[in-house]
Amino acid sequence: MGITGATNELYPLFTSFGGYLFARDADGNLNPDDVGIDNEGMIEAVQWLATNAANGNLPTDWDGEKNRALFETGKVPFLMDGPSSLQRYRDAGVPYAITNFPGDGYPFASTQGFFINAWSENVILSQAFLHGLIASEETMLQLSEAGQRSSAYLPARDKVDEADVEAIAEAGENAAMVPAIHARDLIWGAWNDAVVLARDGKEDPGTALKDAAARIRDMVANPLTGMVNVAGSYQAQAGCAADWQPECAATAMTEGDDDKYHSGPFNLTAGDYEAKVALDGSWTINYGAEGKQDGPSYKFSLTADGTADFTFDPETKLLEIVTN
Numbered sequence: 001m002g003i004t005g006a007t008n009e010l011y012p013l014f015t016s017f018g019g020y021l022f023a024r025d026a027d028g029n030l031n032p033d034d035v036g037i038d039n040e041g042m043i044e045a046v047q048w049l050a051t052n053a054a055n056g057n058l059p060t061d062w063d064g065e066k067n068r069a070l071f072e073t074g075k076v077p078f079l080m081d082g083p084s085s086l087q088r089y090r091d092a093g094v095p096y097a098i099t100n101f102p103g104d105g106y107p108f109a110s111t112q113g114f115f116i117n118a119w120s121e122n123v124i125l126s127q128a129f130l131h132g133l134i135a136s137e138e139t140m141l142q143l144s145e146a147g148q149r150s151s152a153y154l155p156a157r158d159k160v161d162e163a164d165v166e167a168i169a170e171a172g173e174n175a176a177m178v179p180a181i182h183a184r185d186l187i188w189g190a191w192n193d194a195v196v197l198a199r200d201g202k203e204d205p206g207t208a209l210k211d212a213a214a215r216i217r218d219m220v221a222n223p224l225t226g227m228v229n230v231a232g233s234y235q236a237q238a239g240c241a242a243d244w245q246p247e248c249a250a251t252a253m254t255e256g257d258d259d260k261y262h263s264g265p266f267n268l269t270a271g272d273y274e275a276k277v278a279l280d281g282s283w284t285i286n287y288g289a290e291g292k293q294d295g296p297s298y299k300f301s302l303t304a305d306g307t308a309d310f311t312f313d314p315e316t317k318l319l320e321i322v323t324n
Contacts, residue, residue: 002067002079003059006195007188008108008178009080010049015176016105017045021187022179032183032220037191038206038213046205050198060199071096083168086148098167109175111152112143185282186219186247193242219247224281228253228261230310230319231286232275232297238266246278246286253312264309265324272301277312277319291317 018041072092140156194212239250288295
């Protein structure tokens with residue numbers, strides 16, 4: 001079986017054992033104080049993964065692109081994936097069928113929609129555009145066909161006559177929406193690292209998940225407001241537990257007399273690296289190349305072992321990287 005990731009991609013497996021991310025309170029709202037990363041079901045699920053990986057029943061390389069390529073060339077019989085990859089399998093001509101996850105497990109669901117900027121000078125025109133053109137059976141059916149996803153617009157949903165879309169809708173019938181709370185952004189890195197450590201036999205699942213959950217609970221309780229960090233593929237060498245850790249104190253920046261934030265120098269081996277600026281110990285606010293929110297990563301290289309220094313300008317949101 002091909003696996004395309006270690007966390008949300010495997011959520012049907014985790015939930016089939018009773019794992020969860022956040023519990024809900026008495027009003028049905030997600031409770032950020034009740035993190036389920038280390039609950040009994042999650043530990044049991046990761047133990048199952050680790051055992052089957054060690055026994056050769058599951059791959060240990062969960063790179064999404066590699067496993068999709070293996071499936072579309074007929075080299076693996078099963079793949080856990082979402083509708084965004086459907087067209088590539090059609091184009092490859094590989095025979096396939098879509099089914100729901102066996103047992104009581106359920107996946108994550110996400111939606112696509114339209115929003116009107118409250119500060120727009122054309123709110124009325126935008127509303128007319130959305131209600132008059134977008135919210136119609138014809139447009140929604142076209143969007144459903146283009147994205148190979150079931151429409152949330154019921155008049156269009158009832159007219160979809162596409163076997164794959166119907167199968168995807170059935171597989172996601174009991175899906176849980178991706179948590180839309182700030183604490184969600186604090187989970188992915190620590191959760192992913194724990195699952196991979198257990199998969200590779202470097203830590204037992206219980207220890208790895210309990211350590212990750214403790215880190216997550218600390219961040220939820222104190223989300224490191226005010227921290228400025230350069231998170232990237234260099235951090236493990238700089239003293240962090242892993243790469244891409246926006247909450248890592250070892251790479252946190254300090255404010256200088258020039259009103260800019262600085263970190264480094266960090267001793268790094270020769271190679272290619274990527275990084276972004278992350279605020280408050282999470283990915284909620286992050287700046288990539290050209291100072292863009294959620295922009296592409298900065299890239300830098302060292303042709304020989306050396307150092308890297310970082311300077312962030314909070315006014316322009318630009319990151320300067322100096323290597324030696």
